[in-house]
Amino acid sequence: MTSPMHLASDSALVEWMMAGDENALAALYDRYSGMLFAMLVRILKDTGAAEEVLQDLFLQLWRSASRYDSARGSLPGWLLVIGRNRAISRLRTRVRYEVQEDGETFSIENVASPGNMEDEAWRAQMMNRLRDAMAALPGEQREAVELAYFEGMTQTEIAARTNTPLGTVKSRVRAAMQALKQVFDDGTTRQPGRS
């Protein structure tokens, strides 16, 4: 059943969560769980583990809603970054890297959303275009990006895994991200439903 709150903005739902409204959390879950679960399953390759991370992520959202500042970044951006971070930490049982979680807060810098991620149509369009763009990348470039993003490997680890010089790994990642940049740029200039 569609939540009666499904039309509300993320920031309104977060405010309602702060007031203790569980329906607001349920609405945010309905909005973003599919997107996040897909990423978590891809990283963890285990639906049970992905479900646990997904549940913990929304539980953290509920507990720390009062610390969310929409001016500092988008909610789906926060969910994607922290979700990936947790999944990779779990996958590799290693210390967190790159994004500092700063305890149980929303304090992550520079995770502003480049598009209208609250809009489901925009997300669906972006997913399709990204998948097409990834499929169109030369195999070694796609592999380098996927090993970094979905397996959390460092450049040194990718070089060792693929038996490739470090400089080549860097160039491949750079070339792949430049090719994807066009998709991102188009996505941010053509945003259905952006207000």
Add this chain to the structure above:
Amino acid sequence: MERHVNPEDPDLYALGALDGQDKQDLEAHVRSCAACAQELAAARQRVMLLGLAASPVRPSPAVKARLMEKVRAEEGSRSARPVVEPPARRRRFSLLVPLLGACAIFFAMLAGWLWQRDLRDANRIAFLQSRLAQTEAQSREIAHAAEETDHLLGMPGTMRAALNRMPGMTAGRVGVLYNAKMGMVAFAGWLPAAPPDKSYQLWLVPMKGAPMSLRVFSAGEWNGTMMTHVPPGMEAKAFAVTMEPAGGMPQPTGPKVLVGVPS
């Protein structure tokens, strides 16, 4: 000419793949270089969206059910959690002890007193911070609801309902604005704190079908303006506030305390 980071490094850093000296160099450089910091921010945005490249998979409905169960359990234990008082200062030893012992006790007591004072101050600060955050959140919510209420008042088809107290309810008042076509409900008023283990719950009673919960008032006295949405097109027969077990119920089970018919 100023030397910037390698063009590959912002993307690698945002991916979490940059390591060793390269990583340290980039972190040091972006602290003082706005252009590279901006490039890194753009790279983080690109990397964030890579999560959308995974093929869609829906989680089992049981995950949401477990999540909501946990949230309700946490809320229940939070409201039932006893207030922890700082431990009383201990005075176990007599002053009739050798000098060194007396000194040790004096310093121990001093440390204890300072610790208690710090604890009291920390508690007071935490309390004030939480009240401030609560007040700010309420202000934002009220401002948002006030804007929406203005909008609602100007729309054709908006109905009003003043909820009247039922026998046994000695205080509290709630007014509702409702636009069935838009599926918008605004409500304002005041409700006293519900008895322990109880919550007040506001319902929309439709012409057809079961009542729909609009809000559970769990945290003490409520005084404010709120806004919510329901599926558009639902004709309202009445609005009511009932008293329910703490945390609210999916359907009304308790006594009606306020009731109003829209007109």
